[in-house]
Amino acid sequence: MRGTGSPGLCLRFQGLRLGALPVPSTPGVACRGVTRTVQWICLIYFAYVNLPSFFFFLPVFCVDNSGVGFSPAAASRRERPGVGLGREERAVQSCEQAEVGAEGTEQGQRTRGTRDWVFLRGVIGSGLCIFSKFPILDTLLYQYSLNGYPYMLQHGDWFCGKSVGLAVIKISGIVFNVYVTHLHAEYCREKDAYLPHRVVQAWELLQFIRHTSKAADVVLLGGDLNMHPQDVGIRLLRCWTGLRDAFTETKRFEGCEDGCTLIPSNRFTVKSELQPFPLGIRIDYILYKAGSSFTVKCEELQTTTGTAPGTDIPYSDHEAVMATLHVQRTGQAAGVTPGTAVPALVEVLSEARTEVRVGLLAARRQRYSSGRMALLALLLLLLQAAAALGALAGLADGQPFPKLSFALLAFLALGVLLLATGLHLFHTIEVKMLQGTEEQMRMALGVLQERPGRS
Amino acid sequence: MRGTGSPGLCLRFQGLRLGALPVPSTPGVACRGVTRTVQWICLIYFAYVNLPSFFFFLPVFCVDNSGVGFSPAAASRRERPGVGLGREERAVQSCEQAEVGAEGTEQGQRTRGTRDWVFLRGVIGSGLCIFSKFPILDTLLYQYSLNGYPYMLQHGDWFCGKSVGLAVIKISGIVFNVYVTHLHAEYCREKDAYLPHRVVQAWELLQFIRHTSKAADVVLLGGDLNMHPQDVGIRLLRCWTGLRDAFTETKRFEGCEDGCTLIPSNRFTVKSELQPFPLGIRIDYILYKAGSSFTVKCEELQTTTGTAPGTDIPYSDHEAVMATLHVQRTGQAAGVTPGTAVPALVEVLSEARTEVRVGLLAARRQRYSSGRMALLALLLLLLQAAAALGALAGLADGQPFPKLSFALLAFLALGVLLLATGLHLFHTIEVKMLQGTEEQMRMALGVLQERPGRS
Numbered sequence: 001m002r003g004t005g006s007p008g009l010c011l012r013f014q015g016l017r018l019g020a021l022p023v024p025s026t027p028g029v030a031c032r033g034v035t036r037t038v039q040w041i042c043l044i045y046f047a048y049v050n051l052p053s054f055f056f057f058l059p060v061f062c063v064d065n066s067g068v069g070f071s072p073a074a075a076s077r078r079e080r081p082g083v084g085l086g087r088e089e090r091a092v093q094s095c096e097q098a099e100v101g102a103e104g105t106e107q108g109q110r111t112r113g114t115r116d117w118v119f120l121r122g123v124i125g126s127g128l129c130i131f132s133k134f135p136i137l138d139t140l141l142y143q144y145s146l147n148g149y150p151y152m153l154q155h156g157d158w159f160c161g162k163s164v165g166l167a168v169i170k171i172s173g174i175v176f177n178v179y180v181t182h183l184h185a186e187y188c189r190e191k192d193a194y195l196p197h198r199v200v201q202a203w204e205l206l207q208f209i210r211h212t213s214k215a216a217d218v219v220l221l222g223g224d225l226n227m228h229p230q231d232v233g234i235r236l237l238r239c240w241t242g243l244r245d246a247f248t249e250t251k252r253f254e255g256c257e258d259g260c261t262l263i264p265s266n267r268f269t270v271k272s273e274l275q276p277f278p279l280g281i282r283i284d285y286i287l288y289k290a291g292s293s294f295t296v297k298c299e300e301l302q303t304t305t306g307t308a309p310g311t312d313i314p315y316s317d318h319e320a321v322m323a324t325l326h327v328q329r330t331g332q333a334a335g336v337t338p339g340t341a342v343p344a345l346v347e348v349l350s351e352a353r354t355e356v357r358v359g360l361l362a363a364r365r366q367r368y369s370s371g372r373m374a375l376l377a378l379l380l381l382l383l384q385a386a387a388a389l390g391a392l393a394g395l396a397d398g399q400p401f402p403k404l405s406f407a408l409l410a411f412l413a414l415g416v417l418l419l420a421t422g423l424h425l426f427h428t429i430e431v432k433m434l435q436g437t438e439e440q441m442r443m444a445l446g447v448l449q450e451r452p453g454r455s
Numbered sequence: 456m457r458g459t460g461s462p463g464l465c466l467r468f469q470g471l472r473l474g475a476l477p478v479p480s481t482p483g484v485a486c487r488g489v490t491r492t493v494q495w496i497c498l499i500y501f502a503y504v505n506l507p508s509f510f511f512f513l514p515v516f517c518v519d520n521s522g523v524g525f526s527p528a529a530a531s532r533r534e535r536p537g538v539g540l541g542r543e544e545r546a547v548q549s550c551e552q553a554e555v556g557a558e559g560t561e562q563g564q565r566t567r568g569t570r571d572w573v574f575l576r577g578v579i580g581s582g583l584c585i586f587s588k589f590p591i592l593d594t595l596l597y598q599y600s601l602n603g604y605p606y607m608l609q610h611g612d613w614f615c616g617k618s619v620g621l622a623v624i625k626i627s628g629i630v631f632n633v634y635v636t637h638l639h640a641e642y643c644r645e646k647d648a649y650l651p652h653r654v655v656q657a658w659e660l661l662q663f664i665r666h667t668s669k670a671a672d673v674v675l676l677g678g679d680l681n682m683h684p685q686d687v688g689i690r691l692l693r694c695w696t697g698l699r700d701a702f703t704e705t706k707r708f709e710g711c712e713d714g715c716t717l718i719p720s721n722r723f724t725v726k727s728e729l730q731p732f733p734l735g736i737r738i739d740y741i742l743y744k745a746g747s748s749f750t751v752k753c754e755e756l757q758t759t760t761g762t763a764p765g766t767d768i769p770y771s772d773h774e775a776v777m778a779t780l781h782v783q784r785t786g787q788a789a790g791v792t793p794g795t796a797v798p799a800l801v802e803v804l805s806e807a808r809t810e811v812r813v814g815l816l817a818a819r820r821q822r823y824s825s826g827r828m829a830l831l832a833l834l835l836l837l838l839q840a841a842a843a844l845g846a847l848a849g850l851a852d853g854q855p856f857p858k859l860s861f862a863l864l865a866f867l868a869l870g871v872l873l874l875a876t877g878l879h880l881f882h883t884i885e886v887k888m889l890q891g892t893e894e895q896m897r898m899a900l901g902v903l904q905e906r907p908g909r910s
Contacts, residue, residue, distance in 0.1 A: 135902075136898070137902065138662075138665070138666070139895060139898070140662050140663070140666050141600075141891070142597060143598065143600060145596075145598060159880075166666070207593075207595050208595070210593070211593070211595050211621065211666075211667040212666040212667055214669050214670035215669035215670065403859050404858050404859055404862055407859060407862060407863060407866075408862060411866045425614075436596070440594060443591070443594070447590075447592065
């Protein structure tokens, strides 16, 4: 492994989005008891209502040179049509043997307990998973502070508790920090109400990576970032972390044109949303970065191009992305990561800060209007109470309102009061979060402008 | 600074809990516009209703040997009675000059933009603050996944968004990772419903520290941990991170007996809660750890012992803690941090896991009962709808119920349905979080039992 001329380590990093199968509570047992029909109903239903986080993003590690990989997707392929990639045939068998304990080798036993990991978060799970053939040494989950609105039930992102998961994996003495994430979806590009939230998520993601990856030899990030390659969030993320995009860096590419992962020909995608992009869009990424004494090169990048072999059903609503990375120890600790120039950092950060500010203004408006609504409802309730007390004290002749309408109105006012108060609280939290991020960005800009080098 | 015989760096780390003043939105401007009366009303009201997170925990750095410190608490002492420590007289003046820009030195200008930082989180703020005389290079905030229940309004912890804040500070070329946190309060030691939440928070805190402190030379943690020194959470935290308790390690101690920070003689404490502990309890800590080529020693630890000078009002409901730490570069990279023995780690982790499991059972029970309540309310609503339809279709003779009672019952059922559904969702999230932590602990135990050394 040492020396410049050594072959290095060749790794396969595979990013999948699987269809609507609940995260298995015991790792390694991939919903074996669920019948085919139930799975199909789930798959079609959830693809239809577009609950994006109910789809898994599964980055899977496979070592190419040993020929023994691990693909949980393929592990239960026989029971799950449309899931599992044909190329992993041998990997599958090895994995299944290890899983049932038939393989008695040391490797099999060593990796048994720590081979895979499931991240849980939110009401219906975070939808994040990292499966690894190699022992996972440590994990951490960071939940983004903003993630849509609970009352946007038709989108449902809020319930999924969008997070970034980290697994520390040691392969041949090299420490890999593998991050997996899923950012808030973009439902309407022209009038994207979730853009500030996504920018905040990108900021928190880059902060989390920077703070937790200092002891890592190689950093890998895979995920559905829900951002086009030129969007402000992804530029911010790449500039600040120094992560490189496997698609732009790869030597060989095979798959959909322009590396698109959300393509119109997929039967689960919403065609109207993709009208401005006839080729589709690229929103699923594999990004990587080497530590000071390593180099990482992307040898090959692949995406799936439609349906699973022998069936007309796609693997998921997004195309899977697979990268083959070549990791090499350089021997000397040198600053391999190219530092982005300070003016570029300042520019992208200012742009991101503007987006956060726009979001802050909108959140303040919503907080104000929900507060006003709560006050009005309270006033109405107080008026009604006064009227009722007046009637009881015999101040009014007869009964000014029919009892039923009076009670209905009171209940309506109470309902509005509760709802508006809840909204007010929620938007207050949103304002705090946006303010906090804006403040952090301001501080980062200050640090940048004070010093000509990167911190 | 190099060499074994060098004097090293002597730092003052000061942990305060200040009274109920809202977190200032612009750092450095500590509520100058708020009048004394309003402050007093706030202070007494919030101490009375025991909203613990509305109190600040302010760790303040002062360099002893230069004689120039920074104490924001004291900075506005003239406007805030009962806040500010008399010993920081000189520090105050320097700070105020730097703040108003009168001090034109390079040091003053360099620290101007990055001198202090405010963490915001939750509806009424996280209550966390780090003020530093030295430039803060970077910050990160991690919100705990569990933090009490929103319907426990009398405790209010949920609304405060308990978090851990990190500030990376460079002093004389040494990288300090300063963490500040506030865990969920303990309201009843015998029947502590929040114990599983606090254990989860302690687990997340130690995970966060371990993952983010790998590049740090010195790690400092200050905060109101709301745990007695022998509680499972604090043992877990200390065992897994290798953090040392300034109180047990200090050469000199001055202050309340046994280092207590919540003492019965403080007028803001609830006397009945402290009856089993006549001396008080120690729940505010300063913990520290040195990196591989540094040593840290606690030279002196102090707590305040009651009221502020010249007044009969205490600084806060807790006593402030101040530690003087001596940081020295050892020259060689040696494993200075004493590794806890694996059996001890396994024991404390198993104990913590049991607590999480107890919490999981309780959360499942609550999820079940709220789900059943929601179902019953739904059934009642459906029955009412059937009865109403029956009456409309003329199936029933006359009217079985008076209209008003019928409408009231329907609204009641609807209210119960909404409330119970909300509770069910909340407890589902709680179950997921506890499950996730339990799973992480299971994995950590597996890793420990596989290997005799620490990961």
